[in-house]
Amino acid sequence: MVYENPDGVMVGLEVHVQLNNLNTKMFCGCSTQYHDAEPNTHVCPVCMGLPGALPVINKRAVESAIKIGMALNCEVVEQTQFHRKNYYYPDLPKGFQTTQYDFPIVGNGKVVIEGEDGEHVVRITRAHMEEDPGKLIHMGSIEKSKGTLIDYNRSGMALIEIVSEPDMRSPKEARRYLDKLRNILDYLDVFNGDLEGSMRVDANVSVMGGQRAEVKNISSHKGAERAILYEIMRQKNLLRRGGEVVMETRHFDEARGVTISMRTKEGEHDYRYFPEPDLVPMRVSDWAPAIREELPELPDAKRARLISEYDITEMHAKALTSDIRVADFYEVVAAAIDPRVAGTWVADVLKGELNYRDLSVDSFTTDDIIEIIKLVGEDKVTEQSAVDVIRTILDNGGTPMEVVTEKGLLKVKGDVVTEAVSETIAENEAAVQDYLGGAEKSLNFLVGQVMKKTKGRADARQARELLVEALKD
Amino acid sequence: MTKWLSISDVKEKIAATSAEEVTASYLELIGKSSINGYTCTSDGALDTAKMVDKGEVAGPLAGVPIAIKDNISTKGLATTCSSKILEGYVPPYDAHVIERLKEAGAVILGKTNMDEFAMGTSTESSCYGVTLNPWDHERVPGGSSGGSAAVVAAGEAPISLGSDTGGSVRCPAAFCGVVGLKPTYGAVSRYGLISYANSLEQIGPMATCVGDIAAVMDVIGGYDARDSTSIDKKIDHQAALVDDVKGLKIGVPDEYFGEGVDSGTEKAVWDAINKYEEMGASWENVSMPNTKYALAAYYTIAMSEASSNLARFDGTRYGPRNDGENWHVMASRTRAENFGKEVQRRILLGTYALSAGYQDKYYLKALQVRTLVKQDFERAFANFDVLMAPTMPLPAFKIGEKVEDPLSQYLTDVNTVPMNLAGVPCISVPCGSSDGLPVGLQIIGNHFDEATLIRAAYSFEKNTDHNKARPGEVA
Numbered sequence: 001m002v003y004e005n006p007d008g009v010m011v012g013l014e015v016h017v018q019l020n021n022l023n024t025k026m027f028c029g030c031s032t033q034y035h036d037a038e039p040n041t042h043v044c045p046v047c048m049g050l051p052g053a054l055p056v057i058n059k060r061a062v063e064s065a066i067k068i069g070m071a072l073n074c075e076v077v078e079q080t081q082f083h084r085k086n087y088y089y090p091d092l093p094k095g096f097q098t099t100q101y102d103f104p105i106v107g108n109g110k111v112v113i114e115g116e117d118g119e120h121v122v123r124i125t126r127a128h129m130e131e132d133p134g135k136l137i138h139m140g141s142i143e144k145s146k147g148t149l150i151d152y153n154r155s156g157m158a159l160i161e162i163v164s165e166p167d168m169r170s171p172k173e174a175r176r177y178l179d180k181l182r183n184i185l186d187y188l189d190v191f192n193g194d195l196e197g198s199m200r201v202d203a204n205v206s207v208m209g210g211q212r213a214e215v216k217n218i219s220s221h222k223g224a225e226r227a228i229l230y231e232i233m234r235q236k237n238l239l240r241r242g243g244e245v246v247m248e249t250r251h252f253d254e255a256r257g258v259t260i261s262m263r264t265k266e267g268e269h270d271y272r273y274f275p276e277p278d279l280v281p282m283r284v285s286d287w288a289p290a291i292r293e294e295l296p297e298l299p300d301a302k303r304a305r306l307i308s309e310y311d312i313t314e315m316h317a318k319a320l321t322s323d324i325r326v327a328d329f330y331e332v333v334a335a336a337i338d339p340r341v342a343g344t345w346v347a348d349v350l351k352g353e354l355n356y357r358d359l360s361v362d363s364f365t366t367d368d369i370i371e372i373i374k375l376v377g378e379d380k381v382t383e384q385s386a387v388d389v390i391r392t393i394l395d396n397g398g399t400p401m402e403v404v405t406e407k408g409l410l411k412v413k414g415d416v417v418t419e420a421v422s423e424t425i426a427e428n429e430a431a432v433q434d435y436l437g438g439a440e441k442s443l444n445f446l447v448g449q450v451m452k453k454t455k456g457r458a459d460a461r462q463a464r465e466l467l468v469e470a471l472k473d
Numbered sequence: 474m475t476k477w478l479s480i481s482d483v484k485e486k487i488a489a490t491s492a493e494e495v496t497a498s499y500l501e502l503i504g505k506s507s508i509n510g511y512t513c514t515s516d517g518a519l520d521t522a523k524m525v526d527k528g529e530v531a532g533p534l535a536g537v538p539i540a541i542k543d544n545i546s547t548k549g550l551a552t553t554c555s556s557k558i559l560e561g562y563v564p565p566y567d568a569h570v571i572e573r574l575k576e577a578g579a580v581i582l583g584k585t586n587m588d589e590f591a592m593g594t595s596t597e598s599s600c601y602g603v604t605l606n607p608w609d610h611e612r613v614p615g616g617s618s619g620g621s622a623a624v625v626a627a628g629e630a631p632i633s634l635g636s637d638t639g640g641s642v643r644c645p646a647a648f649c650g651v652v653g654l655k656p657t658y659g660a661v662s663r664y665g666l667i668s669y670a671n672s673l674e675q676i677g678p679m680a681t682c683v684g685d686i687a688a689v690m691d692v693i694g695g696y697d698a699r700d701s702t703s704i705d706k707k708i709d710h711q712a713a714l715v716d717d718v719k720g721l722k723i724g725v726p727d728e729y730f731g732e733g734v735d736s737g738t739e740k741a742v743w744d745a746i747n748k749y750e751e752m753g754a755s756w757e758n759v760s761m762p763n764t765k766y767a768l769a770a771y772y773t774i775a776m777s778e779a780s781s782n783l784a785r786f787d788g789t790r791y792g793p794r795n796d797g798e799n800w801h802v803m804a805s806r807t808r809a810e811n812f813g814k815e816v817q818r819r820i821l822l823g824t825y826a827l828s829a830g831y832q833d834k835y836y837l838k839a840l841q842v843r844t845l846v847k848q849d850f851e852r853a854f855a856n857f858d859v860l861m862a863p864t865m866p867l868p869a870f871k872i873g874e875k876v877e878d879p880l881s882q883y884l885t886d887v888n889t890v891p892m893n894l895a896g897v898p899c900i901s902v903p904c905g906s907s908d909g910l911p912v913g914l915q916i917i918g919n920h921f922d923e924a925t926l927i928r929a930a931y932s933f934e935k936n937t938d939h940n941k942a943r944p945g946e947v948a
C-alpha cells in the first residue's frame with residue numbers, strides 16, 4: 001500500500017531543543033537550573049549582553065550537538081563557526097543572536113518514522129547551535145498590558161535547532177517524527193524533555209505545491225499535530241474558494257486551535273548575518289571519533305536487539321523502546337525471569353497501567369514486578385490478581401506481598417476448586433443440561449459460579465477444565 | 474611636585490613619602506587641569522593607595538597611578554565610551570586588564586576622554602567635549618584615546634591604557650609626544666573592553682618611556698579564557714629592554730611615505746631611520762602594494778562590526794531611555810537622541826555594508842583585501858625584523874579643522890590601519906617635531922614579536938633625547 005497524499009501536503013519542521021541538562025549556558029558559566037528561580041537571578045555580564053562582555057563556547061554543548069547529529073545520521077562538519085543574526089527585540093540583550101549560518105555543526109541526516117504507509121524517511125537538512133533569548137512577561141493580557149517585564153534567566157541557554165526537509169505528508173507523520181525525535185533525544189540524555197520550553201516547534205506547511213506558511217513557536221507535539229491539521233484545512237479552503245496561499249509567518253493559538261497571521265512577510269527581515277568576530281572557527285572533526293564511541297544504543301538498534309536477544313514480539317519491542325526508561329526497566333526484569341513473560345507483563349500490563357495513570361516507569365520498581373510475575377509463575381496468585389496487585393501498588397503503594405495478604409489473593413488449592421465445581425454442578429442443573437445439550441455458553445456461566453464461590457482466587461482456566469472433566473461422565 | 478614621572482620615579486617617590494601622597498598629588502593636578510583629559514576620577518584611588526601603604530596590596534605596580542580609557546569596564550566606576558547613551562552606566566564587573574592591574578597594586582586614578590565609542594582621530598566626538606593637546610591647546614590630542622595620551626603628556630598620570638582599533642593608541646601617542654603600543658591581536662584580553670570593531674582592536678599602554686610600556690604589558694598581557702581570541706603565548710616584555718640594534722634589519726615601506734605626508738614629519742622619521750643605521754641596524758625599502766586598499770577595507774570592516782556591536786544600546790537595560798508608544802519607537806528614539814553624529818554615520822554605513830545584496834560587494838570584499846594586506850606583512854617579515862614609518866602623516870591638527878569633513882579625518886589613519894587588519898604589533902615613539910609639534914615614529918613587528926619591537930624602541934630612546942621633550946619645551 002502506498003500513501004497517495006491526495007492534498008499534496010508537505011510539512012517540514014524546525015525543532016528547537018534546549019540543552020537544559022548541561023551545567024552551564026551556551027556562552028557563559030551561568031547555571032541552567034533557572035526553571036523555578038526568581039527572574040534575572042541566573043544572569044551574568046555575558047548573557048545580559050553587558051558592554052564589553054565576551055562569549056566563550058560551552059564545549060559540552062558542542063559535544064551534545066555532535067551527538068545529536070550522529071544519532072540523526074548526519075555528517076559532522078570539519079570546522080564550524082558561529083554567526084551573528086542581527087535584529088532588534090527586547091528579549092535579545094545584545095541586539096543580535098549568536099547562531100550558526102553557513103557552517104552548521106551537522107547536516108545531511110535522516111530519521112525513519114512509521115509513516116502513513118509503513119517505514120518513511122524524513123531527511124534532516126541540518127542541525128545548528130544557537131542561544132536562547134530571554135523571556136517577555138506581559139503584565140495582564142497582551143492587549144491591555146501596561147508594561148512588559150523581561151526575565152533574562154533563559155537568555156543564553158544552549159539550543160540545538162533541528163531542521164527537516166518537507167518530507168512529512170500528514171499531521172500524523174509530523175507527530176510521529178516529533179515523538180521519534182524526542183525518543184532519540186531521551187536516549188542521548190542531552191536534555192530533560194519534561195521541562196517547559198525544552199522542545200519548541202516551527203512548522204512549514206504547504207498543500208498542492210503552493211506557497212508555504214510557517215507556524216511559529218508551537219510548544220507541544222499534540223499542539224503541532226493540531227496546528228498542522230488546521231493549517232492544511234485553512235489552505236485547502238482558501239484554494240477551494242479560488243484564493244492563494246501567501247508565504248507568511250503564523251502564530252498558533254493553542255486555546256482556540258487556530259493559526260493567526262502575524263502579517264510579517266518572508267524576506268522582509270534582513271538579518272545581516274556575518275561571522276561572530278569574538279568566536280574563532282572551531283575545528284571539530286577530530287572530536288567526532290571519541291563522541292561516536294560514546295554514542296549510546298539508539299531506539300531502532302535497541303528494538304532489533306531486544307527481539308533477537310530475548311525473542312520477544314516486534315510489538316512488545318516497540319512498546320518497550322519507545323521510552324528508554326521502560327526499555328532499561330525491562331532488561332532488568334528480563335535478566336531475572338523468562339524474558340518473553342517479562343515482555344508481556346512490562347510492555348502490555350505495566351505500561352498500560354502507567355499510561356492510564358499518566359505515570360512514568362519510575363513509579364514502579366523492578367523488584368516488585370519480578371516478585372509479582374514470580375507469584376504468577378509459581379501458581380500462587382492468578383493473573384487477574386497480579387494485575388490487581390499492580391494497580392493497588394500504583395494507587396495506594398505497598399509491597400506485592402502486603403497487597404496479596406491484605407486482599408487475600410493467594411490462589412486456593414485444587415481440592416477447594418474441585419469442591420466448588422461439584423457444588424456448582426449440583427446447584428445449577430438447568431445450566432448443566434443446557435451445556436450438555438450443546439450450549440457452550442452455559443459453561444461460561446458455570447465457570448463464573450465457581451469463581452464466585454472461590455472469591456476469584458481460583459484459576460479460571462483450571463475451573464473450566466475441571467468442569468468439562470466432571471461433565472464428561 | 475615634579476611632573477612626568479616614570480614608574481621607577483613613582484616608586485622612589487612612594488618610598489620617600491607614601492603611595493597616598495603620590496596619588497593625592499596626581500588627583501590635585503587633575504583637579505587643576507585645563508585639558509579636559511579625564512571624564513571622571515575614582516573615589517577609590519586614595520583607598521587603594523592607603524592599602525598599598527599598609528602593605529595590604531603588593532605587586533609590580535604597587536601604588537603606581539594609572540589612567541584608564543573610558544571604554545574599559547571598571548567595576549563601580551562609570552564607563553561611558555564618552556557617549557550620552559551610556560550616561561549613568563556603572564559596570565558591575567572589571568575588565569580583565571583592570572583585574573590584572575588591581576592584582577599588581579596599581580591605583581586607578583580615573584577614566585579618560587575619547588572619541589565616542591572610539592570612533593575618531595581627534596577626541597572631538599566625545600560627549601564631554603574635546604581634550605586639548607598639552608603642546609598646543611588649539612589642537613586636538615589625536616584619537617580615539619586622546620585623553621589617555623594627553624594626561625600622560627601633561628603629567629597628570631604616569632601611565633595609561635588606551636585601545637587601538639585603527640590607530641587609536643598610536644595616533645594620540647604621536648600627537649602628544651608619548652609612547653604607545655598596540656599589541657599583537659590576541660596578546661591582551663579584550664574581556665571588558667566595550668567593542669567598537671572586535672576583530673581589529675586591542676588594549677594598549679601609553680607612557681613616557683618604553684620601559685614603562687614593557688612593565689604594563691607584563692601585567693596586562695597573556696592568556697584569558699574569557700576572551701576566545703586571546704592566545705596563550707608568554708612574552709617577557711621587560712627582558713627585551715636591551716640597548717642593542719646591531720644587525721637589526723629594518724624595512725621601510727614606500728607606501729607609507731606617500732602623497733600628503735607632511736615634510737617635517739617625513740624628515741623626523743628619516744632622521745630616526747638614519748639614527749638606527751648609525752646604531753648598527755640596516756634598512757632597505759620594501760613594497761607593500763596593498764596598502765592603498767587598506768583604509769577602505771578597514772572602514773568597511775570596522776563599521777560593519779560596529780553596526781552589530783552597538784545594537785545592544787537600546788535603552789532597555791542601562792543608560793538613558795526616551796519615550797515611545799512601543800518598544801521599537803522607544804529604542805529608535807533613544808538611539809537617535811543619544812548616539813552622536815559620527816557614531817550614527819558609522820552604524821548606518823556598517824548596516825548598509827552588511828545588508829543582503831551589498832554584503833558581497835562591501836563586507837566580503839573587505840575581508841578579501843584584509844587577507845591581501847596580511848600577505849604584504851608576511852612577505853615583508855620574511856626579510857625584515859621590523860618595519861618603520863611615520864605613525865601619522867601629519868602632526869596634530871587644529872580643533873574643528875576636520876569636523877565637517879569626516880573623510881579627510883578618515884584619511885589620516887592611512888598609516889595605522891594596515892596593522893590592525895594584519896593583527897601585527899606596533900609602537901609609536903617620539904622622534905622629534907614638525908613646526909613645534911611632536912612626531913611619532915611607528916615601528917611594526919611580526920606577530921607576537923613584541924620583544925624585537927621593544928628592543929628597537931628602547932634602543933632608540935636610549936640613544937636620542939626625543940622622549941625627554943615635554944610640552945612647552947620641545948627639543
